[in-house]
Each structure stands twice: as C-alpha cells, then as structure tokens.
Amino acid sequence: MPLLVMKFGGTSVADLDRIKNAALKVQREVERGYDVIVIVSAMSGRTNELVGWVEATSPMFDAREYDAVVASGENVTAGLMALTLQEMGVPARSWQGWQVPINTTSQHSAARFLEIPRHNIDQKFAEGMKVAVVAGFQGISPEGRITTLGRGGSDTTAVAFAAAFGAERCDIYTDVDGIYTTDPRITSKARKLKKIAFEEMLELSSLGAKVLQTRSVELAMRYKVRLRVLSSFEDTDESSGTLVCDEDEIMESKVVNGVAYSREEAKITLVTVEDRPGISAAIFAPLAEAGVNVDMIVQNISEKDYEDHPGSVTDMTFSCPVSQVARARKAMEDARAAGHIAYDELVVDTEAAKVSVVGIGMRSHAGVAARMFKALADENINIKVISTSEIKISVLIDRKYMELAVQALHDAFELEKP
Amino acid sequence: MPLLVMKFGGTSVADLDRIKNAALKVQREVERGYDVIVIVSAMSGRTNELVGWVEATSPMFDAREYDAVVASGENVTAGLMALTLQEMGVPARSWQGWQVPINTTSQHSAARFLEIPRHNIDQKFAEGMKVAVVAGFQGISPEGRITTLGRGGSDTTAVAFAAAFGAERCDIYTDVDGIYTTDPRITSKARKLKKIAFEEMLELSSLGAKVLQTRSVELAMRYKVRLRVLSSFEDTDESSGTLVCDEDEIMESKVVNGVAYSREEAKITLVTVEDRPGISAAIFAPLAEAGVNVDMIVQNISEKDYEDHPGSVTDMTFSCPVSQVARARKAMEDARAAGHIAYDELVVDTEAAKVSVVGIGMRSHAGVAARMFKALADENINIKVISTSEIKISVLIDRKYMELAVQALHDAFELEKP
Numbered sequence: 046m047p048l049l050v051m052k053f054g055g056t057s058v059a060d061l062d063r064i065k066n067a068a069l070k071v072q073r074e075v076e077r078g079y080d081v082i083v084i085v086s087a088m089s090g091r092t093n094e095l096v097g098w099v100e101a102t103s104p105m106f107d108a109r110e111y112d113a114v115v116a117s118g119e120n121v122t123a124g125l126m127a128l129t130l131q132e133m134g135v136p137a138r139s140w141q142g143w144q145v146p147i148n149t150t151s152q153h154s155a156a157r158f159l160e161i162p163r164h165n166i167d168q169k170f171a172e173g174m175k176v177a178v179v180a181g182f183q184g185i186s187p188e189g190r191i192t193t194l195g196r197g198g199s200d201t202t203a204v205a206f207a208a209a210f211g212a213e214r215c216d217i218y219t220d221v222d223g224i225y226t227t228d229p230r231i232t233s234k235a236r237k238l239k240k241i242a243f244e245e246m247l248e249l250s251s252l253g254a255k256v257l258q259t260r261s262v263e264l265a266m267r268y269k270v271r272l273r274v275l276s277s278f279e280d281t282d283e284s285s286g287t288l289v290c291d292e293d294e295i296m297e298s299k300v301v302n303g304v305a306y307s308r309e310e311a312k313i314t315l316v317t318v319e320d321r322p323g324i325s326a327a328i329f330a331p332l333a334e335a336g337v338n339v340d341m342i343v344q345n346i347s348e349k350d351y352e353d354h355p356g357s358v359t360d361m362t363f364s365c366p367v368s369q370v371a372r373a374r375k376a377m378e379d380a381r382a383a384g385h386i387a388y389d390e391l392v393v394d395t396e397a398a399k400v401s402v403v404g405i406g407m408r409s410h411a412g413v414a415a416r417m418f419k420a421l422a423d424e425n426i427n428i429k430v431i432s433t434s435e436i437k438i439s440v441l442i443d444r445k446y447m448e449l450a451v452q453a454l455h456d457a458f459e460l461e462k463p
Numbered sequence: 464m465p466l467l468v469m470k471f472g473g474t475s476v477a478d479l480d481r482i483k484n485a486a487l488k489v490q491r492e493v494e495r496g497y498d499v500i501v502i503v504s505a506m507s508g509r510t511n512e513l514v515g516w517v518e519a520t521s522p523m524f525d526a527r528e529y530d531a532v533v534a535s536g537e538n539v540t541a542g543l544m545a546l547t548l549q550e551m552g553v554p555a556r557s558w559q560g561w562q563v564p565i566n567t568t569s570q571h572s573a574a575r576f577l578e579i580p581r582h583n584i585d586q587k588f589a590e591g592m593k594v595a596v597v598a599g600f601q602g603i604s605p606e607g608r609i610t611t612l613g614r615g616g617s618d619t620t621a622v623a624f625a626a627a628f629g630a631e632r633c634d635i636y637t638d639v640d641g642i643y644t645t646d647p648r649i650t651s652k653a654r655k656l657k658k659i660a661f662e663e664m665l666e667l668s669s670l671g672a673k674v675l676q677t678r679s680v681e682l683a684m685r686y687k688v689r690l691r692v693l694s695s696f697e698d699t700d701e702s703s704g705t706l707v708c709d710e711d712e713i714m715e716s717k718v719v720n721g722v723a724y725s726r727e728e729a730k731i732t733l734v735t736v737e738d739r740p741g742i743s744a745a746i747f748a749p750l751a752e753a754g755v756n757v758d759m760i761v762q763n764i765s766e767k768d769y770e771d772h773p774g775s776v777t778d779m780t781f782s783c784p785v786s787q788v789a790r791a792r793k794a795m796e797d798a799r800a801a802g803h804i805a806y807d808e809l810v811v812d813t814e815a816a817k818v819s820v821v822g823i824g825m826r827s828h829a830g831v832a833a834r835m836f837k838a839l840a841d842e843n844i845n846i847k848v849i850s851t852s853e854i855k856i857s858v859l860i861d862r863k864y865m866e867l868a869v870q871a872l873h874d875a876f877e878l879e880k881p
Contacts (some may be wrong), residue, residue, distance in 0.1 A: 061516060061519055061520055064520070095539065098479060098539075098543055099542070099543070099546060101479055102479055102482070102543050102546045102547050102550065103546040103547070103549060103550045106546055107545070107546060107549055107556075109556070110542045110543075110545045110546045110549070110556070110557055111542070111546075113538060113541070113542040113557050113559070114538070114539050114542035114543060114546075117535040117538045117539050120531060120532070120535045120538075121513065121516075121532050121535050123531070124517070124528045124529070124531040124532035125516055125517070125520050125528075125532060127525070127528045128517060128520045128521040128524055128525060128528045128529075128532075129520050129521070131521060131525055131528070132520065132521045138525075138527070138528070139528055139531050141531070141609075143561060144607060144608075189562060190562075191559075
C-alpha cells in the first residue's frame with residue numbers, strides 16, 4: 046500500500062471544527078488508496094499556555110520536566126484526531142512518542158532523532174488500521190524520559206516518519222497555500238511556485254521564510270523526502286501547493302527562484318583590529334559563546350591612514366540580528382578588557398536589512414551578481430556588505446530601501462513569469 | 464527511609480499558587496525525614512474540558528483514545544509539581560503511568576491495577592531523589608495503551624502506591640479537613656472524628672459521603688493502608704484530619720460513629736407479584752441489565768385481600784436513585800410484556816430519602832435499631848423500608864423529614880460528644 050505522511054500545524058487543529066476539517070483531508074487520501082501517517086501539533090495556544098506555566102513555576106527549569114509537561118499538548122490532539130477519523134469510519138489510532146517509540150537523544154527541548162522503528166505501526170497497518178495519528182514534536186530518550194525537539198519539531202517529525210516509512214510524499218498543511226517567489230505583502234507580483242528544489246528551500250528557510258523549519262528541510266534533502274506545502278483552509282487536490290523536491294524533478298529552473306529578506310539586521314564593525322593569525326577566532330569565539338548569531342562577515346583593509354599602527358591592522362565587519370547587538374557589544378568589550386583582542390572603536394549600524402536572491406540555476410549561469418547589483422544601483426540603493434553561496438547572493442542595505450530592493454529584484458529576474 | 468504517600472486532588476492543584484502550597488506540605492514531610500510519593504490529579508476543570516472535547520468529537524468514543532486524551536491532564540500537574548519542588552530545593556521528578564509502569568487491565572476508563580513494580584522509583588530514591596511525583600488516575604495496559612481508572616482514580620492510585628511501597632501512611636489532601644460524624648451543613652453539632660475504622664468509612668462512602676471513593680477505601684482496607692484525610696487549605700500537622708485505620712488502632716469506639724444520608728431516593732413497589740421460586744432473579748436481573756442500582760429490597764406480605772389471586776402472591780419493594788426510576792420502570796414493563804414476570808401494578812414513590820447510622824460498635828451492642836427507631840418515632844417520622852448490615856442500619860423515609868431525622872439521630876447517639 047502506498048503511504049503518505051500528512052502534517053497539520055497548530056492553527057490547522059486549533060479547535061474541534063478544524064480538526065474535523067483536517068480529518069476530511071486525511072479521509073480523502075485514504076479513499077485514494079493510501080495508508081496515512083498523520084503528524085499533529087498541539088492545538089494553537091496550548092503549547093504557549095503550558096510553556097507559560099513551566100516558566101512561571103521555575104525560571105531555570107529542569108528541561109526533562111519541561112518536556113514532559115509541554116509534550117502533553119500534542120497527545121491531546123492526537124487522541125482527538127484519531128477519534129474524529131473513527132467517527133468518519135476511518136480505522137485510526139493515536140500514538141504518543143514513547144509508544145512508537147520515537148527514539149531520540151537526551152538533549153531535552155532540543156532532542157535529535159536516533160531511530161524510528163517501524164514494527165509497531167506496520168503491524169497495525171497490517172491488521173487493517175488505515176491511519177496512524179502520531180503526536181509531533183516529541184520522543185523518548187534512552188533513559189525513558191519524554192523529550193521534545195525544539196522549534197518546528199512537528200515538521201521535522203513529519204519528515205523523519207516519511208523517511209523511516211518510505212512515504213511517497215510528506216504533505217505539510219499550514220496556513221499559507223505554498224511557497225512564493227517572495228513575500229506577497231511586499232509585491233503583488235509574487236507568484237506561487239509549483240516546485241522548488243531542496244537547496245533553494247533550505248536557503249529561503251534560513252533567510253527567514255517561516256513556512257518550513259530549516260531543520261525539516263535539511264532532513265528532507267538528506268533522505269530525499271518529497272515535501273509538499275499546502276493550505277489547510279482551502280480545497281486542495283493532488284496539484285495544490287508547492288512541491289519541495291530534488292532538483293532532478295524540476296525540468297527547467299530559472300536562474301533565480303526567490304527573493305528573501307530579513308528586516309532587523311545590524312552591522313557591527315571593529316575598527317583598526319590588530320591583524321594576526323588567530324584574530325578571527327579571538328573575535329568570533331566569544332560572540333558564539335554569547336549566543337550571537339553572526340551571519341555575514343567581511344574583513345577589509347580600510348582606506349584610512351594606518352601611520353599610528355606600526356603593525357598590520359584591519360577592520361572586521363559582521364552582521365547579526367538587531368536584538369543581539371547589546372550581547373555582541375558586551376562580548377567584544379569583555380574580550381578587549383581581557384586582552385584577547387584589540388581594536389580602536391566598535392561602530393554599530395542598527396538600520397540595516399538583508400535582501401537575498403536564491404536559485405539553483407545560479408550554479409550554471411554567470412552574471413547573476415552583476416544583474417543584482419545593477420538593479421539595486423538603478424534604484425540608488427547602496428550595498429553595505431555582500432555575501433554569496435553557490436545558490437544565493439545576499440546584500441546588506443539600508444533598511445528603508447528594503448521593500449524597494451525586493452520589488453526591484455523581483456522585477457529584474459522576472460519572477461512574476463512562470 | 465520511612466515513606467509517605469501524599470495525594471492532592473484537583474482543587475488542591477487548581478493553579479500554580481495552589482501547586483506551590485501543596486509542594487510546601489510535601490517539603491515539610493521531606494524535612495521530617497520521609498521519602499515521599501506524591502499522587503496528583505489534573506488541575507481542576509482540565510479533565511472536564513478534555514472529556515468535553517472527546518464527547519463532542521465522538522459520542523460513542525473509543526475508550527482507548529478517551530483515556531489517552533484525558534490522562535494528559537495529570538501529566539501536566541505531575542511535571543509542574545516536580546518543577547515546583549525542585550525550585551524549593553527538593554530533589555523530585557515526575558512519573559507518568561507508563562514510566563513507573565503502573566500496570567493495569569485493559570478495561571479502558573475503568574481499569575484495575577495488576578501490578579506496580581517498585582524497581583524504577585526505588586532506584587531513583589537510592590540515587591538521592593526525595594520525591595516521586597506520580598500522575599494519578601492512569602496506567603498502562605498489557606497492550607501498551609494508556610488506561611484510566613474511572614471516578615476517584617487518583618485516590619485509588621494513592622492507596623495502591625502506599626500498599627506497593629509499604630508506606631507508613633497515605634495522606635489524602637482535599638477541600639475538607641476530615642471525616643465528620645455527619646454533614647455539618649445539616650447540623651452544627653457535627654464533630655470531626657480523629658479516627659474511623661475502614662469498615663465504617665466504607666459504609667459512609669457507599670452511603671454518599673463524597674470525601675473518599677469507595678474503591679480506594681476497599682483497597683486500603685484490604686492492604687491495611689492507613690489513610691489520612693486532611694485539608695490542603697489549612698495549616699496541618701501530624702495530628703490534623705481524620706485517620707482511617709484498622710479498628711484495632713481505635714481504642715474505644717462508640718456504638719455509632721456517623722449518620723449518613725442520601726437525598727434522592729425512590730421507592731418502587733411491584734404490587735401482587737406471583738410468588739414462585741426464581742421470581743427475585745426474574746425481577747432483579749433485568750434491573751441490573753438496565754443499569755439500575757438497586758439498593759434496599761423488601762419482600763412483604765401485603766395486608767390486602769388476595770381473594771382474586773388463588774396462587775401464592777407477594778409485594779416486592781426496592782429502592783434506587785430517583786434518576787433511575789424511568790429506566791427501572793421500563794425494565795419491569797418490558798419483563799412483564801415478555802411474560803417473565805407478572806404483577807398488578809407498579810407503584811413509584813419519588814419523594815424518599817435514606818438515612819443511616821454506622822458504627823463498628825454495633826456488632827457488640829444490642830438495641831441500636833430500637834434506639835434509632837424510637838428517635839425517629841419521637842419526631843413522628845414514618846419508616847418506609849429498613850435495611851441492616853453488621854455495622855449499619857438504614858431507613859427509607861419521606862424526603863421532607865430527612866434533615867430532621869439526621870439531627871434527631873445525631874442527638875440520640877450523642878455524636879457531638881468525643
């Protein structure tokens with residue numbers, strides 16, 4: 046029997062009516078001849094309530110107890126979904142993480158999958174069960190404690206089950222109807238993609254597109270799990286949504302398939318840094334320890350007069366989220382006070398934003414960067430920092446030009462055209 | 464290390480403040496040198512919410528899914544209680560039913576204990592844990608599904624753990640401060656008992672005193688678990704509340720220790736029943752099948768003229784809750800229509816109440832019934848039906864005299880005196 050994994054997020058199972066709506070989508074796939082594994086999140090709002098109780102009880106909480114409390118939300122939805130399906134005449138049962146068992150590491154609240162044995166669920170499919178409803182986001186540690194997977198855990202659970210059970214596809218039902226060339230709130234020319242390659246989706250997720258968690262896309266790419274993103278709130282059929290798949294499945298790809306952005310970026314420059322072997326490590330190790338997510342890094346030779354500095358010096362620039370600037374500043378000042386690094390000045394620009402173009406076609410097409418820079422120059426947008434990967438070019442610009450830059454790039458690469 | 468079981472019901476853990484209040488009581492016992500097993504209910508209102516969702520989803524629900532959903536309430540409280548204790552510096556961890564494991568039968572929503580192995584929890588006590596917080600009301604079936612125990616399940620869980628771990632005592636914290644000679648709302652002379660024998664408590668629970676579930680008292684009596692009932696909402700010490708214990712622990716017992724009542728009773732009489740061997744079974748089997756809880760039964764020879772009935776005839780009277788009268792009537796009419804029984808008339812009196820006196824001293828004292836009947840006669844209260852056990856005498860009377868009867872009996876047996 047071909048098998049499908051279907052995942053419903055918190056807003057898709059927010060109340061009994063929505064659970065029923067989701068169950069109807071499951072029933073339709075069963076009628077098409079699939080065995081189905083359904084992965085459910087907690088009803089929206091429940092997890093926040095449970096987290097709130099834990100944090101109010103114990104600010105420095107024991108993560109094992111946190112996990113035991115928080116995982117209960119998914120268990121409720123799993124039971125209710127199984128009952129809803131049964132009520133429709135679909136043979137279904139719920140599975141909690143420990144019942145499968147979903148074996149994970151002991152890193153509570155950030156556990157990783159170790160193994161998902163198929164035996165128990167396969168046996169029930171063999172006995173006539175058509176749908177296994179599995180509580181997402183959770184697992185069991187080698188010590189027999191309940192674990193959770195951290196943010197976006199239910200997406201990751203869905204992909205892991207699709208991989209373990211060799212599913213034909215993993216459908217992620219959510220509150221948007223697919224992946225767009227860019228955010229439709231910024232340009233009405235944004236177009237829904239029929240297909241997108243894993244690598245592109247990975248870049249877009251990392252760049253702030255919230256539809257899929259980066260980790261679930263990574264896992265899908267590694268195990269070649271075809272992912273489909275589609276809406277819980279619309280009538281959907283086999284061709285709905287966006288398929289995230291191997292690039293071999295995409296016949297002809299454009300050079301650029303998406304424009305992403307990240308609004309709250311800061312640029313931090315350490316001016317006149319003593320340049321010596323190991324200086325990068327001396328700067329970025331304390332930033333990492335302080336939990337600063339450093340993104341773009343540029344080391345440049347400033348044009349100013351270095352007469353006062355007889356040794357070799359440089360300027361070091363990096364970007365990070367605006368919310369982490371205070372932490373970054375403290376880490377740098379502490380490192381300087383401890384004598385680990387030396388610099389004249391720390392210059393912070395909190396008015397930046399990042400805009401990126403993403404496309405696997407870039408690999409075989411030259412001139413993408415030039416085309417991007419020209420489009421921005423035509424709008425008189427100054428580029429502060431540039432960073433590139435094999436399939437992505439990102440630039441840091443003044444935040445006030447962000448929307449304009451996204452629109453200009455969307456036009457320049459003709460993303461409105463199929 | 465001496466061990467104590469402490470159980471907190473839903474109102475005692477209704478919010479984070481109350482959980483903290485309960486945890487302070489646990490901490491005090493740890494400071495006194497006890498290892499403690501804490502049994503918790505769901506935060507009050509949560510179980511009803513979950514049950515409501517299940518019933519709205521599926522009126523004829525799969526009890527296995529019902530149990531999986533409903534048991535989640537206790538898991539939340541267990542985690543929060545463990546975190547609260549940790550925050551106070553008390554080494555604690557939570558245990559869900561399957562982690563202990565609390566092995567039960569597969570009768571979902573009405574499961575019975577099979578075995579509670581001590582190994583896992585004992586090992587953690589040996590490693591320095593002082594408090595095991597166990598989710599009440601739940602267990603795991605031989606098939607690995609979550610089970611629940613039905614009404615009052617958390618009390619029963621507490622007693623079962625006290626038996627399995629050889630606890631010195633099982634303290635049931637609730638919203639009343641002990642067991643009274645009668646309901647204080649009916650007479651201000653009601654007096655809190657320091658001690659009460661298992662058998663007496665069992666009769667009082669069966670008779671409608673809601674403080675302890677009958678099943679938990681039965682289990683305590685069988686395993687000689689000393690139970691203490693005391694208030695969550697008052698300062699309590701070693702001598703607080705009421706101890707439910709073996710009668711050997713009670714030096715001198717009064718003849719009567721309590722007056723109980725049940726307000727909504729109905730009396731049903733089958734008039735002129737054909738009297739033959741097997742007639743009782745023919746009447747009461749259909750009632751049992753219809754789920755009617757028949758309580759008192761009297762078979763009497765009526766004084767009326769039996770001329771019309773050449774064979775042997777009798778009247779059969781029984782009592783049941785008013786809410787079950789319709790079901791009882793239908794069961795009798797169906798049985799008559801099917802030719803299984805014959806009677807002239809079915810007379811229903813829905814204006815009855817039951818009043819009972821209970822005391823183990825009755826066994827060795829004659830004249831208790833006479834004293835009871837005289838007290839009622841002095842108030843001109845007519846007795847409709849009488850039923851007795853070794854340690855209890857119950858009478859059915861007009862409902863309007865119920866309070867008066869309770870007061871008269873409380874006075875007659877001098878229950879206000881210690």
